Amino acid sequence: DVKVTQSSRYLVKRTGEKVFLECVQDMDHENMFWYRQDPGLGLRLIYFSYDVKMKEKGDIPEGYSVSREKKERFSLILESASTNQTSMYLCASRVEGGTDTQYFGPGTRLTVL
Amino acid sequence: AQSVSQHNHHVILSEAASLELGCNYSYGGTVNLFWYVQYPGQHLQLLLKYFSGDPLVKGIKGFEAEFIKSKFSFNLRKPSVQWSDTAEYFCASRSYNTDKLIFGTGTRLQVFP
Numbered sequence: 001d002v003k004v005t006q007s008s009r010y011l012v013k014r015t016g017e018k019v020f021l022e023c024v025q026d027m028d029h030e031n032m033f034w035y036r037q038d039p040g041l042g043l044r045l046i047y048f049s050y051d052v053k054m055k056e057k058g059d060i061p062e063g064y065s066v067s068r069e070k071k072e073r074f075s076l077i078l079e080s081a082s083t084n085q086t087s088m089y090l091c092a093s094r095v096e097g098g099t100d101t102q103y104f105g106p107g108t109r110l111t112v113l
Numbered sequence: 114a115q116s117v118s119q120h121n122h123h124v125i126l127s128e129a130a131s132l133e134l135g136c137n138y139s140y141g142g143t144v145n146l147f148w149y150v151q152y153p154g155q156h157l158q159l160l161l162k163y164f165s166g167d168p169l170v171k172g173i174k175g176f177e178a179e180f181i182k183s184k185f186s187f188n189l190r191k192p193s194v195q196w197s198d199t200a201e202y203f204c205a206s207r208s209y210n211t212d213k214l215i216f217g218t219g220t221r222l223q224v225f226p
Contacts, residue, residue: 004156031212035216040122040218041218042119042203042216042217042218042219043157043203043205043214043216044216045213045214048212048213050212058213090157092157101147101159101162102159102214104149104156104157104158105156106155106156107156
Protein backbone atom coordinates (compact mmCIF):
# COMPACT_ATOMS: atom_id res chain seq x y z
CA ASP A 1 0.00 0.00 0.00
CA VAL A 2 1.25 3.44 -0.96
CA LYS A 3 2.47 5.48 1.95
CA VAL A 4 3.72 9.01 2.50
CA THR A 5 4.36 9.96 6.11
CA GLN A 6 5.13 13.28 7.69
CA SER A 7 7.00 13.60 10.96
CA SER A 8 4.41 15.63 12.83
CA ARG A 9 0.66 16.25 12.49
CA TYR A 10 0.80 19.38 14.63
CA LEU A 11 3.71 21.67 15.41
CA VAL A 12 3.93 24.91 17.36
CA LYS A 13 7.04 27.06 17.01
CA ARG A 14 8.10 30.56 17.94
CA THR A 15 9.05 33.33 15.55
CA GLY A 16 12.70 33.09 14.54
CA GLU A 17 13.05 29.39 15.26
CA LYS A 18 14.49 27.03 12.66
CA VAL A 19 11.88 24.45 11.73
CA PHE A 20 12.33 21.09 10.02
CA LEU A 21 9.42 19.27 8.42
CA GLU A 22 10.20 15.73 7.37
CA CYS A 23 8.54 13.61 4.74
CA VAL A 24 9.19 9.96 3.96
CA GLN A 25 7.76 7.82 1.15
CA ASP A 26 8.08 4.09 0.81
CA MET A 27 7.23 3.77 -2.88
CA ASP A 28 10.68 4.39 -4.40
CA HIS A 29 9.30 7.47 -6.15
CA GLU A 30 11.76 9.81 -7.82
CA ASN A 31 9.71 13.00 -7.50
CA MET A 32 8.74 14.64 -4.24
CA PHE A 33 6.91 17.88 -3.49
CA TRP A 34 6.16 20.30 -0.68
CA TYR A 35 2.96 22.36 -0.76
CA ARG A 36 1.28 24.67 1.66
CA GLN A 37 -2.49 24.68 1.94
CA ASP A 38 -4.31 27.80 3.07
CA PRO A 39 -8.07 28.45 3.13
CA GLY A 40 -9.22 30.16 -0.04
CA LEU A 41 -5.82 29.74 -1.69
CA GLY A 42 -5.78 26.00 -2.35
CA LEU A 43 -2.42 24.23 -2.60
CA ARG A 44 0.63 26.19 -3.57
CA LEU A 45 3.91 24.54 -4.52
CA ILE A 46 6.91 25.53 -2.40
CA TYR A 47 9.65 23.25 -3.72
CA PHE A 48 9.98 20.00 -5.57
CA SER A 49 12.70 17.47 -6.18
CA TYR A 50 13.18 15.32 -9.25
CA ASP A 51 15.64 13.01 -7.58
CA VAL A 52 18.22 12.80 -4.83
CA LYS A 53 20.12 16.06 -4.35
CA MET A 54 18.02 17.73 -7.04
CA LYS A 55 15.60 20.49 -6.18
CA GLU A 56 13.68 23.17 -7.94
CA LYS A 57 11.76 26.18 -6.68
CA GLY A 58 8.03 26.15 -6.88
CA ASP A 59 5.71 29.12 -6.85
CA ILE A 60 6.35 30.36 -3.29
CA PRO A 61 9.89 29.37 -2.23
CA GLU A 62 10.71 32.52 -0.26
CA GLY A 63 11.55 31.76 3.36
CA TYR A 64 11.95 28.04 2.72
CA SER A 65 14.69 25.64 1.73
CA VAL A 66 14.73 21.89 1.15
CA SER A 67 17.02 18.92 1.44
CA ARG A 68 16.95 15.56 -0.30
CA GLU A 69 19.90 13.44 0.68
CA LYS A 70 18.10 10.11 0.30
CA LYS A 71 15.50 9.08 -2.24
CA GLU A 72 12.80 8.35 0.31
CA ARG A 73 13.16 11.52 2.39
CA PHE A 74 12.41 15.15 1.52
CA SER A 75 12.81 17.80 4.19
CA LEU A 76 11.36 21.29 4.25
CA ILE A 77 13.28 23.85 6.29
CA LEU A 78 12.06 27.17 7.59
CA GLU A 79 15.32 28.96 8.39
CA SER A 80 13.66 31.58 10.59
CA ALA A 81 9.98 30.92 11.10
CA SER A 82 7.56 33.81 10.81
CA THR A 83 3.88 34.12 11.68
CA ASN A 84 2.91 34.24 8.00
CA GLN A 85 4.26 30.72 7.64
CA THR A 86 1.49 29.40 9.87
CA SER A 87 -0.20 26.92 7.55
CA MET A 88 -0.89 23.31 6.66
CA TYR A 89 2.10 21.74 4.90
CA LEU A 90 1.56 18.79 2.57
CA CYS A 91 4.19 16.51 1.16
CA ALA A 92 3.61 14.41 -1.96
CA SER A 93 5.51 11.95 -4.10
CA ARG A 94 5.16 10.67 -7.63
CA VAL A 95 6.76 8.24 -10.04
CA GLU A 96 9.03 10.08 -12.46
CA GLY A 97 7.34 11.07 -15.69
CA GLY A 98 4.73 13.48 -14.55
CA THR A 99 1.68 11.67 -15.82
CA ASP A 100 1.15 9.59 -12.75
CA THR A 101 -0.73 10.36 -9.60
CA GLN A 102 0.76 12.35 -6.76
CA TYR A 103 0.38 10.64 -3.39
CA PHE A 104 -0.02 12.93 -0.44
CA GLY A 105 0.95 12.68 3.19
CA PRO A 106 -1.42 13.54 6.03
CA GLY A 107 -0.08 17.05 6.42
CA THR A 108 1.61 19.01 9.19
CA ARG A 109 -0.31 21.89 10.71
CA LEU A 110 2.34 24.41 11.72
CA THR A 111 1.56 27.33 14.00
CA VAL A 112 4.18 30.03 14.43
CA LEU A 113 3.63 32.24 17.47
CA ALA B 114 0.63 32.14 -16.13
CA GLN B 115 -1.21 28.86 -16.13
CA SER B 116 -4.11 28.79 -13.67
CA VAL B 117 -7.06 26.72 -12.50
CA SER B 118 -10.31 28.31 -11.36
CA GLN B 119 -12.94 26.81 -9.14
CA HIS B 120 -15.83 29.22 -8.89
CA ASN B 121 -17.84 27.37 -6.26
CA HIS B 122 -16.14 27.97 -2.94
CA HIS B 123 -18.75 26.39 -0.71
CA VAL B 124 -21.59 24.12 -1.78
CA ILE B 125 -24.31 22.84 0.52
CA LEU B 126 -26.57 20.00 -0.61
CA SER B 127 -29.02 17.54 0.81
CA GLU B 128 -28.46 13.83 0.37
CA ALA B 129 -29.59 12.48 -3.02
CA ALA B 130 -29.17 15.86 -4.69
CA SER B 131 -27.11 16.04 -7.85
CA LEU B 132 -23.69 17.66 -7.77
CA GLU B 133 -21.71 19.61 -10.30
CA LEU B 134 -18.52 21.44 -9.32
CA GLY B 135 -16.98 23.77 -11.85
CA CYS B 136 -13.34 23.78 -12.89
CA ASN B 137 -11.77 25.89 -15.62
CA TYR B 138 -8.13 25.83 -16.67
CA SER B 139 -6.22 28.42 -18.61
CA TYR B 140 -3.60 26.51 -20.58
CA GLY B 141 -4.40 26.15 -24.26
CA GLY B 142 -2.14 23.23 -25.03
CA THR B 143 -2.36 19.61 -24.04
CA VAL B 144 -3.23 19.25 -20.40
CA ASN B 145 -3.59 16.52 -17.86
CA LEU B 146 -6.47 17.21 -15.50
CA PHE B 147 -7.19 15.88 -12.03
CA TRP B 148 -9.74 16.03 -9.29
CA TYR B 149 -8.48 15.39 -5.78
CA VAL B 150 -10.60 15.05 -2.66
CA GLN B 151 -9.76 15.68 0.99
CA TYR B 152 -12.18 14.12 3.46
CA PRO B 153 -12.18 15.62 6.95
CA GLY B 154 -8.99 14.62 8.75
CA GLN B 155 -7.72 12.54 5.86
CA HIS B 156 -5.04 12.68 3.17
CA LEU B 157 -5.64 14.38 -0.12
CA GLN B 158 -6.41 11.59 -2.57
CA LEU B 159 -7.04 11.22 -6.26
CA LEU B 160 -10.68 11.07 -7.34
CA LEU B 161 -10.14 10.84 -11.09
CA LYS B 162 -7.86 12.04 -13.87
CA TYR B 163 -7.94 12.78 -17.57
CA PHE B 164 -4.99 12.34 -19.92
CA SER B 165 -6.47 11.58 -23.32
CA GLY B 166 -9.21 9.64 -25.06
CA ASP B 167 -12.79 9.57 -23.86
CA PRO B 168 -13.53 13.03 -22.44
CA LEU B 169 -15.95 11.54 -19.91
CA VAL B 170 -13.86 10.15 -17.08
CA LYS B 171 -15.21 7.95 -14.34
CA GLY B 172 -13.61 7.94 -10.93
CA ILE B 173 -14.07 6.39 -7.54
CA LYS B 174 -17.26 6.56 -5.47
CA GLY B 175 -19.54 7.29 -8.41
CA PHE B 176 -17.89 10.54 -9.46
CA GLU B 177 -17.29 11.50 -13.06
CA ALA B 178 -15.89 14.50 -14.88
CA GLU B 179 -16.20 15.74 -18.43
CA PHE B 180 -13.34 17.38 -20.31
CA ILE B 181 -14.67 20.03 -22.69
CA LYS B 182 -11.72 21.48 -24.55
CA SER B 183 -13.68 24.27 -26.21
CA LYS B 184 -14.78 25.54 -22.82
CA PHE B 185 -11.48 24.88 -21.01
CA SER B 186 -13.55 23.03 -18.44
CA PHE B 187 -13.34 19.84 -16.42
CA ASN B 188 -16.43 19.82 -14.22
CA LEU B 189 -16.97 17.18 -11.58
CA ARG B 190 -20.37 15.50 -11.31
CA LYS B 191 -22.22 13.00 -9.20
CA PRO B 192 -25.89 12.19 -9.79
CA SER B 193 -26.77 11.57 -6.14
CA VAL B 194 -24.56 12.71 -3.27
CA GLN B 195 -24.25 11.06 0.12
CA TRP B 196 -23.41 12.49 3.52
CA SER B 197 -20.02 10.76 3.23
CA ASP B 198 -19.17 12.96 0.22
CA THR B 199 -18.71 15.89 2.59
CA ALA B 200 -15.15 16.99 1.80
CA GLU B 201 -13.02 19.57 0.06
CA TYR B 202 -12.51 19.05 -3.66
CA PHE B 203 -9.57 20.35 -5.64
CA CYS B 204 -9.20 20.55 -9.38
CA ALA B 205 -5.66 20.54 -10.79
CA SER B 206 -3.99 20.69 -14.16
CA ARG B 207 -0.58 19.82 -15.48
CA SER B 208 0.82 20.75 -18.84
CA TYR B 209 3.37 18.79 -20.86
CA ASN B 210 5.77 21.71 -20.54
CA THR B 211 6.21 21.32 -16.80
CA ASP B 212 5.93 18.62 -14.20
CA LYS B 213 4.02 20.82 -11.82
CA LEU B 214 0.41 20.52 -10.78
CA ILE B 215 -1.50 23.77 -10.60
CA PHE B 216 -4.32 23.53 -8.08
CA GLY B 217 -7.53 25.47 -7.86
CA THR B 218 -8.57 27.09 -4.62
CA GLY B 219 -10.85 24.22 -3.70
CA THR B 220 -14.58 23.74 -3.16
CA ARG B 221 -15.93 22.79 0.21
CA LEU B 222 -18.92 20.48 -0.11
CA GLN B 223 -21.27 19.90 2.79
CA VAL B 224 -23.96 17.26 2.43
CA PHE B 225 -26.73 17.14 4.99
CA PRO B 226 -28.78 13.99 5.69
